Amino acid sequence: MAPPARTPSPYPDDVASVDPSIADDTALPDKGLDAVAGDDVVDQGLPPAMASAVEDYERHLAVERNLSAHTVRAYLGDVESMLGHGAALGHTTPAEIDLRVLRSWLAREQTLGKSRTTIARRATAARVFTAWLTRTGRCATDAGAALASPKAHRPLPAALRHDDVRLLLDAAAERASSRGPVGVRDLAVLELLYATGIRVGELCGLDVDDVDHERRVVRVFGKGRKERSVPFGAPARVALDSWLRRARPGLARPGSGAALFLGARGGRIDQRAVRALVHARLREVPGAVDVGPHGLRHTAATHLLEGGADLRSVQELLGHASLATTQIYTHVTADRLRAAYQQAHPRA
Structure with missing residues (x-):
């Protein structure tokens, strides 16, 4: 039976472009409970009424909202920082947390050197929490409703050049011919990441039946378990066919299940292994930026737009809930067009 659909997080859609501490599934958000009293807040714990509210909120997020454990930890880390302040x-008690407290908390976060993106994320978490407090009758008024957020700086994503990608995949193909099943798997992983632009977590969650070889489409379950279909090209199909027919049986074990990509011991490949693979292979490409697997996602999006794909289609392929998230890639392509203009136009 398919797992229940998870409610999308109210955090910004593509958190990788907002705050890496939440985007990276291997990292936990900074709890930040150093607010005013420093580490004593952590040591002494929260007052009973606040601690009770946090426990209830955790159940609300995990059970009623069915959010992932990672998202729940992210929310709680920010809420505990706020209550600790x-x-x-x-x-x-939570009812005593008014707008002045919230503003002083964010101001202190700024004096402690927290980035604008982190402060913006924490303001979002505070607003969601205070809204829940009001709905559940714990507070008479929603203190966070009027809490403003600093506009988060969104750095332009790094993208590989076309030649970098060609060298990366050509080298992986050579390794596939001499490194056994793992080399064949690595080629399929790299080809699929670049061909589809899917997230590393989405790739690791793929099952064999999610790949439609005839139509060259892969079924992906993204954030909130939202399903989408993403096409891939002929080179990725060849690499996947080779992996499934020649190499996967050599790594499969009784407990491998339906996982599309397997680790060296036969279990489902994990995100850490994929990240290590991408970083290792990129370091071998002369002059290439080590962008990691999320950089391959950026690269796929950038190359699609450079090739003439419309923004709405790229949004659907990447699984962005908001078109605004996808629009960051237009800045990348605009910068490249500007550079080409400056170099080529006689009156630039």
């Missing part, structure tokens, strides 16, 4: 100011 309030406790250090002498407050003992």
Whole structure:
């Protein structure tokens, strides 16, 4: 039976472009409970009423909202930081957390050197939490409704050049012919990441039946378990066919299940292994930027737009809930067009 659909997180859609501490599944958000009283807030814990509210909120996120464990940890880390700040100011219940407390908390975060993206994320978490407090009758008014966020700086994503990708995949193909099943798998992983632009977590979650070889389409379950179909090209199909027919049987074990990509011991490949693979192979490409697997996603999106794909189609392929998230790639292509203009136009 298919797992229940998860409610999308109210955090920004593509968190990789907002705050890497949440985007990276291997990292946990900074709890930040150093607010006013420093580490004493962590050591002493929250006042009972606040701690009870946090426990109830955790159940709400995990059970009622069915959010992933990672997203729940992200929310709780920010909420505990906020409540810890309030406790250090002498407050003992969530109802005492008003707009002044919230603003002083964010101001202190800024003085502690937190980035604007982190502060913006924490403001979002605070607003969601105070709205829940109001809905559940724990607070008479929603203190976070009027809380503003600093506009998060969104750095332009790095993307590989076409020649870099060609060298990367050509080298992987050579390794596939001499490194046994793992080499064949690595080629299929790299080809599919670049061909589809899917997230590394989405790739690791693929099952064999998610690949339609005839139509050259892969079924992907993205954030919130939202399903989408992403096409891939002939080179990726050849690499996948080779992996499934020649190499996967050599790594498969009784407990391998339906996982599309397997680790060296026969279990489903994990994100850490994929990241290590991409970084290792990119370091072997002369002059290439080591962008990692998410950089291959950026690269796929950038090359699609450079090739004439419309923004809405790229949004659907990447699984972005908001077109605004996809629009960051237009800045990358615009910069490249500007550079080409400056170099080629006689009156630039």
